[in-house]
Amino acid sequence: MKLDSKIPEGPVAQKWTNHKNHLKLVAPNNRPKIDIIVVGTGLAGASAAASFGEMGYNVSAFCYQDSPRRAHSIAAQGGINAAKNYQNDGDSVYRLFYDTIKGGDYRAREANVHRLAEVSGSIIDQCVAQGVPFAREYGGYLDNRSFGGTQVQRTFYAAGQTGQQLLLGAYSALSRQIGLGRVKMHNRHEMLELVKVDGKARGIIARNLITGELERHSAHAVIIATGGYGNVYFLSTNAMGCNVTASWKIHKQGALFANPCFVQIHPTCIPVHGSNQSKLTLMSESLRNSGRIWVPKKKEDAEAIRAGKLKPTQLEEQDRDYFLERRYPAFGNLVPRDVASRAAKERCDAGHGIEANDTNEGVYLDFSTEIKSKGKQAAYGQGNHNPTEEEIIKLGKKWLEEKYGNLFTMYQKITDENPYETPMKIYPAVHYTMGGVWVDYNLQSTIPGCFVAGEANFSDHGANRLGASALMQGLADGYFVLPYTVSNYLADEIRTGKISTDLPEFAEAENNVKSAIDKFLSNNGSKTVDHFHKRLGLIMWNKVGMGRNEQGLKDAITEIAQLKEEFYKDVFIPGSANDLNPELEKALRVADFMELGQLMAMDALQRNESCGGHFREEYQDAEGETLRDDVNFKFVGAWEYKGADISKAELHKEELNYEEIKIAARNYK
Amino acid sequence: MSAAKNINITLKIWRQKDASDKGGIETYKLDNVSTASSFLEMLDQLNEQLVNDKKEPVAFDHDCREGICGACSLYINGRAHGPDTGITTCQLHMRMFNDGDTIFVEPWRSKAFPVIKDLVVDRTAFERIQQAGGFVSVNTSGNTIDANSIPIPKHDADNAFMAAACIGCGACVATCKNGSAMLFVGAKVSQYALLPQGRVEATERVLNMVRQMDEEGFGNCTNTGACEIECPKGISLENIARLNREYLKASF
DSSP states (O other): OOOOOOOOSSOHHHHHHHHHHHSOOOOTTTGGGOEEEEEOOSHHHHHHHHHHHHHTOEEEEEOSSSSGGGSGGGGOOSOEEOOOOTTOSSOOHHHHHHHHHHHTTTOSOHHHHHHHHHHHHHHHHHHHHTTOOOOBOTTSSBOOBOOTTOSSOOEEOSTTOHHHHHHHHHHHHHHHHHHTTSEEEETTEEEEEEEEETTEEEEEEEEETTTOOEEEEEOSEEEEOOOOOGGGGSSSSSOTTOOSHHHHHHHHTTOOEEOTTOEEEEEEEOOOOOTTOOOOOBOOGGGGGTOEEEEESSHHHHHHHHTTSSOGGGSOGGGEEOHHHHHOTTTGGGSOHHHHHHHHHHHHHTTOOOOOSTTOOOEEEEOHHHHHHHHHHHHHHTTOSSOOHHHHHHHHHHHHHHHHHHHHHHHHHHHSOOTTTSOEEEEEEEEEESOEEOOOTTSBOSSTTEEEOGGGBOSSSTTSOOTTOHHHHHHIIIIIIHHHHHHHHHGGGTTTOOOOTTSHHHHHHHHHHHHHHHHHHHOOOOBOHHHHHHHHHHHHHHHSSSSBOHHHHHHHHHHHHHHHHHHHHHBOOOSOTTSOOHHHHHHHHHHHHHHHHHHHHHHHHHOOSOBTTBOBTTSBOTTSOBOOOHHHHOEEEEEEOOSSOGGGOEEEEEEOOOSSSOOOOOOOO | OOOOOEEEEEEEEEEOSSTTSOOEEEEEEEEEEETTSBHHHHHHHHHHHHHHTTOOOOOOOOSSSSSOSOOOOOEETTEETOSSSSOOGGGOBGGGSOTTOEEEEEOOOOTTSOEEETTEEOOHHHHHHHHHHOSOOOOSOSOSOOTTSSOOOHHHHHHHHHHHTOOOOOHHHHHOTTOBOHHHHHHHHHHHHTSHHHHTTHHHHHHHHHHHHHHTTOBOOOSOOHHHHHOTTOOOTHHHHHHHHHHHHHHO
16 A cells, blocks of 8 residues: 655645645535534534534534533643744744644654644634633733743643633534534434445444444545544543544554554643542643642652651752753753653652652642742732732732632642642653544545544644644644545535435444444453453553553563453443443443554554654663654554454555754754 | 541432433442542442442443533532532542441432433533524634734633633533523623623524523523532622623613
8 A cells, every 4th residue: 555645745835825726626506415424523523513514514423422512622721822923932833833843753744734833823813703712911912821842932721721612612613503404413422333335435333322223324524533542541631431433443444543652641640549540630731831840859758758757848949859950951841741751750760759659650740939930920010029928929829820720729629739838749641642543634544535633643743742732733624624625525526416324335334333232242251341441551551651662562462462352252241232331332442442552562663763752762862862763763654454463454654754844853951 | 638548338329221211219338439539430439349240330421530521410419519619520539428428329400401311311402502502603714803803801801711611511400499501501691792702693692592591491590599509610690690681681
């Protein structure tokens, strides 16, 4: 198979404009005759479905939640990047493009990333027009904050709930189209198979999660916008229902899966509390604007803290190791996520971790410096040029509360500790997956008519995503890319007519799903789905997590294959296929995670280099920084499914060309 | 932080096979629950136990487990989202309970939210209210005006944000003796009413949303204020006052 990325000719800054000018169109009178399916209603899916509805297409949208508003984009906290340069600090489309390519450790496609930077400004305009209440300054203009991996302030935000506000914006646009009858919404439905007719994506089989009924839906194009696969680790910051199933089903039907080993481990999450834990909670990266990360310099202090004999607030300044500021003075606490996570792991592995749990892993995120500096500023702002220490601290805490109040409350509810008084305890956790379904410049997978958007595709973030860029990509794909590229594809479909769901391809797909369900329900096993999912997660976290090595990956591949076999033999699913059955839903998802997990380990094993979130312990320099190999690995690794034995999957390579940006070692020092 | 410990509890949980089933309370004993667990992790533990005994687990809605998606619900010991304020059920922790406690768990109770199974209810009435008018009619072309061309007073933007923080969980309806959705609708109407972008359609919006709210069978507001207390996001009663003002303004 030859991979054709379909990157347009011409200079990178003009590719998208030129490309758009030459794409085919579908006239308004033809659009109502064309059906589009959108699976997933997060930022990418909701914005795409709304846009197609507005254009006049006949849209069916699907989500497993009871409302499209609950898709996990809702949980994004910190912000959304856009090259508006409202702060006049030297930002530009080029800077955002450059930062994203560099942040991704030179493993993303230049053309896609440039397009993303180009449309970023329109996203903010669009959202404001929709009534998204972004944070503003007293003059009434939009406020910005900093995020990791950049030296400008280009992040727009709405307290610590930016994802919520943006998703509700897209949801309002979607709701409007549903109300107008242009979009038919299918809540509590899960896509369980893609239907192909003559090689083209022509529909899906979806299960109604309330009645258990398997439904056939046909369309002229199918959009997959179902998010990432972080839940393969069991514990992650993803919602409980996040899964890889839709992406995996199309992968099994011929869509290549790219860079599955590129996983983002987010540095600032609340550490694990115990074996009953169901998920991990993120503390937004925006907190690194105001918080300083440290561990005790001396191991005995770390031990005393873990034993409860010493409090972090009792430790003098000279006994604290602000390890990010020490190692990366130019970016300090605002280095990219992969760099920050590894640095925290390095300190904890060296015995300086502060959390008294099984693994002793945890570092401090401390706001005391910021409380003093912002408190002083606020006092001056009120005309008090000689504030007391007490006044400063009071005003500083108030400032923090205004900026991050909901995050501080969330932290306190979970940990029972007050972060205004004592530093937060944090540790890295699985958060985002840069890998995903391979798509060309038009966001089309290797299956004609099957497009993939948002986190579900692989295209924009290389080996590491910068903070506040996921929201940007989701909305860019849905509002400003797919409406053009999908229309171009559909221009050849105006004479096709309605696609019948009575075609044998639909019957066969439905039967396949039905037999998979029946097999699970008649299995005479003894263990729960979670039992297997947790074991899979442990293998993944220990061997395909923050640090990976050849032996560990080889072991993981064998162990996952064995676990998969055991899972099918011994899993027990109660209930029936004909009603709401959450255990069955989980089993179908975990079955796909088992296969994906093995592929992730294989991908990590073939990539003999360290880049971004992929850290192979064999490839690091004397200071523990990643050693990329641009001679041998400057490619997108796209895997082709070759049957249930995942070890037979075949790797295809898309060579990455850097025409605009000079490829260099990533340096944040 | 009080160190985590394990407690033993008794659960009285509403079980109902489907919408047509009458349903009833079942009793379960659950041992060794860590006080560091969340309430939903405790229910996971119960379900693990039930499945291991070859019984059907308790169905409940949940997803993000960090208090923002609005999927989780539950009436716990007679209170929406349980015995703590400013949180959703997924943020409720078992440290709020004591060893030996008996805990009652019921679904949202409201005519407009019929039970689907066990603790899962149908909240699509909220969807239809949103579809009736919870939006600004602007197409997603990207060809709007620059985001900074209309300055918005910070106070208005902040208040709009606080109204927009609603997660659509339905606690307000479930806790209201009239089953009223005025806090939910008031929050949405307020968000747009406070912003210049939303003012343009303010009249049609409030009339359409209220009409749909009434059609769905939600009750009226009698200013009890229970909704505000149980709202996990602290949506203020002021939003209901604003809804009434907007409605009156639009009606004459």
